Amino acid sequence: MLRQDTIAATATPFGMSGIGIIRISGPDALAIARRVFKPSGGKCAWKSHCLYHGDIVSADGKTVLDEVLISFMRKPRSFTGEDVIEINCHGNPIILQAILTNLQELGCHLARPGEFSERAFLNNRLDLSQAEALSALICAKSAKAYAMGLTQLKGSLSKEIDDLRLLLIDALAMLESAIDFTEDVSGEKIPDVPPQINQTLHRVQSLLLSYRSSRAYTEGISVIITGKPNVGKSSLLNALTGRKKAIVTDIPGTTRDLITDTIIIDGIPVHLIDTAGIREPQNAIEKEGINLVWESIADADGLIILLDISKPLTEEDRIIIDKNKSANIIAALNKIDLSRAWEEKTVKSLFPDHAKILEISAKTGAGLEELKKTIIHLSVNDETESTDGAIITNLRHKLALEKACKNIENAKESIASGMSAEFAAFDLREALDNLDEITGKKINNEILDKIFSSFCIGK
Ligand SMILES: Nc1nc2c(ncn2[C@@H]2O[C@H](COP(=O)(O)OP(=O)(O)OP(=O)(O)O)[C@@H](O)[C@H]2O)c(=O)[nH]1
Ligand SMILES: [Mg+2]
Structure with missing residues (x-):
C-alpha cells in the first residue's frame, strides 16, 4: 500500500508549553520545509538527523510565524520510514495552528489519528504489536503499564511470536513429509505428536496466562x-x-x-x-x-x-x-x-x-x-517465565492467541486419535494465520484502520 501524500500534525498536547512539535511525513516533507524555513545565517545543509535554527514563515514567505529549531530525518531512517521533518516551535496552540495552516496551503494533509504509526507499520519500521505497544505506552496510567508497553515496543512479543511460528513451521514440515510418505506407502502410520506442537502449546498458554496480570496493571x-x-x-x-x-x-x-x-x-x-x-x-x-x-x-x-x-x-x-x-x-x-x-x-x-x-x-x-x-x-501471577518476558496486554492479541491455542489443541488431538496428518496440518496453518494477525503479517485493512484510528493524533 503506497502512500504518496505528505501529512502533518501537532505531536504535542493542545495547550501552553515551552515547546510544541509539528511533524511532517511523506515525499514532499523536505520540499515543503525548504519553503517555510528561513535558516539563521541564510544557509541550511539539511543533513539528516541534525537540528537547525531559524524562522518559520508563512506559505507566501511574507510573515514570520515563529522562531524554531527544525530537524530532517531522511527515509528510511525515520519513525515512519518516510522523509520526516520535525518543527520545534513555541508551545502555543495559536502558533501551532498558524504553522499547520500554512503547511496545508503548501500541500500537506492533516494526519489522521495514528497515521504516522500506520505508515511506520506499512513501511516495516515496526510490526503491528509494536505499534499497539507504542499507543499503550503513551496512554499508560501506571509505571508498570508503561514498562510493559516499553518492553513490547522493544519487540519482546514480536520475538516470541516469531519463535512460535518457527516451531509451528517445523512441526508442519514433519507433518507434510508424513503426508507425502503416506501417499507412497499405503497405510503408513502418522507420527506421534511432534514435540514442537507441545512446546508451542505450552508457550501460547503461558502468554495467555500473562494477560490476566497485565490487564490488572x-x-x-x-x-x-x-x-x-x-x-x-x-x-x-x-x-x-x-x-x-x-x-x-x-x-x-x-x-x-x-x-x-x-x-x-x-x-x-x-x-x-x-x-x-x-x-x-x-x-x-x-x-x-x-x-x-x-x-x-x-x-x-x-x-x-x-x-x-x-x-x-x-x-x-x-x-x-x-x-x-x-x-x-x-x-x-x-x-x-x-x-x-x-x-x-x-x-x-x-x-x-x-x-x-x-x-x-x-x-x-x-x-x-x-x-x-x-x-x-x-x-497478578508470575506464570510468564517460559515466554522470555513476553506478555500480552492487548485484548486483540489475546483473542488471536486463543484461536491459535484452539488450533494447536485440535492438531494435537487429531494426531493422537490417529487421523490423517492432513487435518493437523490444516489446523497448524490456521494457527500460523492467527499468530500473524498479532504482528500484522496477515490482517485485513478494515481491522488495521480500526486499530490505528484509536491512536492519538500526531503518533
Ligand atoms: N466490632 C466490630 N464491629 C464492626 C466491624 N465491622 C463492622 N462492624 C459493625 O457492624 C455493623 C454493620 O456494619 P456495616 O458495615 O454496615 O455492615 P454491612 O455488611 O455493610 O451491612 P448491610 O449493608 O446491612 O449488608 C456496624 O455497626 C459496624 O460498626 C468490626 O470489625 N468490628
Ligand atoms: Mg452495607
Whole structure:
C-alpha cells in the first residue's frame, strides 16, 4: 500500500508549553520545509538527523510565524520510514495552528489519528504489536503499564511470536513429509505428536496466562465485597479506602446499591464494590439490590466473602459460600476485635481449597494490609517465565492467541486419535494465520484502520 501524500500534525498536547512539535511525513516533507524555513545565517545543509535554527514563515514567505529549531530525518531512517521533518516551535496552540495552516496551503494533509504509526507499520519500521505497544505506552496510567508497553515496543512479543511460528513451521514440515510418505506407502502410520506442537502449546498458554496480570496493571481489577447483612461490608470498603463512602449502621440491610471506590495497591488500581447484604429480601428495593449483587459477581475479578466471626455461622453464610465456589475467593473473617463465636478452622471445609482465608477487623484495621496483599495475588501471577518476558496486554492479541491455542489443541488431538496428518496440518496453518494477525503479517485493512484510528493524533 503506497502512500504518496505528505501529512502533518501537532505531536504535542493542545495547550501552553515551552515547546510544541509539528511533524511532517511523506515525499514532499523536505520540499515543503525548504519553503517555510528561513535558516539563521541564510544557509541550511539539511543533513539528516541534525537540528537547525531559524524562522518559520508563512506559505507566501511574507510573515514570520515563529522562531524554531527544525530537524530532517531522511527515509528510511525515520519513525515512519518516510522523509520526516520535525518543527520545534513555541508551545502555543495559536502558533501551532498558524504553522499547520500554512503547511496545508503548501500541500500537506492533516494526519489522521495514528497515521504516522500506520505508515511506520506499512513501511516495516515496526510490526503491528509494536505499534499497539507504542499507543499503550503513551496512554499508560501506571509505571508498570508503561514498562510493559516499553518492553513490547522493544519487540519482546514480536520475538516470541516469531519463535512460535518457527516451531509451528517445523512441526508442519514433519507433518507434510508424513503426508507425502503416506501417499507412497499405503497405510503408513502418522507420527506421534511432534514435540514442537507441545512446546508451542505450552508457550501460547503461558502468554495467555500473562494477560490476566497485565490487564490488572493496565485497567485494574474489580473486587466485590459480599456477605450476609451486617457482617461489615460497608465498614470494610471505608476502611480499605480511608473514606466514608458507604453508610454504616447496625441495622441489617443498610446498603442497597452497589457502592464503588478505587484504591491503588502496588501500582494496581483495585475497584472495590460494596454490595447489599444477601438474605431473603424483605421488600422490592432490597430484592433489586440483591439481584444486582449476583449480576456483578459474575463480572468481577475477585470476591471477598465476609463473615462475622463474633456471631454463629448461619444458613445465609453457607448459601453465599456455596454459590461462589468457582470464583477467585478471599474469605475474610471480620470483627476479630470481638470475642469469637467460632474458629477459622470451622470454615475451612466450607470453602474450596483455592480460597484464601484471613482474619480481619474493619473496625481496628487489623489484617487489612494482609488482605490488600491477598487481593493483588488474586490477579497478578508470575506464570510468564517460559515466554522470555513476553506478555500480552492487548485484548486483540489475546483473542488471536486463543484461536491459535484452539488450533494447536485440535492438531494435537487429531494426531493422537490417529487421523490423517492432513487435518493437523490444516489446523497448524490456521494457527500460523492467527499468530500473524498479532504482528500484522496477515490482517485485513478494515481491522488495521480500526486499530490505528484509536491512536492519538500526531503518533
Ligand atoms: N466490632 C466490630 N464491629 C464492626 C466491624 N465491622 C463492622 N462492624 C459493625 O457492624 C455493623 C454493620 O456494619 P456495616 O458495615 O454496615 O455492615 P454491612 O455488611 O455493610 O451491612 P448491610 O449493608 O446491612 O449488608 C456496624 O455497626 C459496624 O460498626 C468490626 O470489625 N468490628
Ligand atoms: Mg452495607
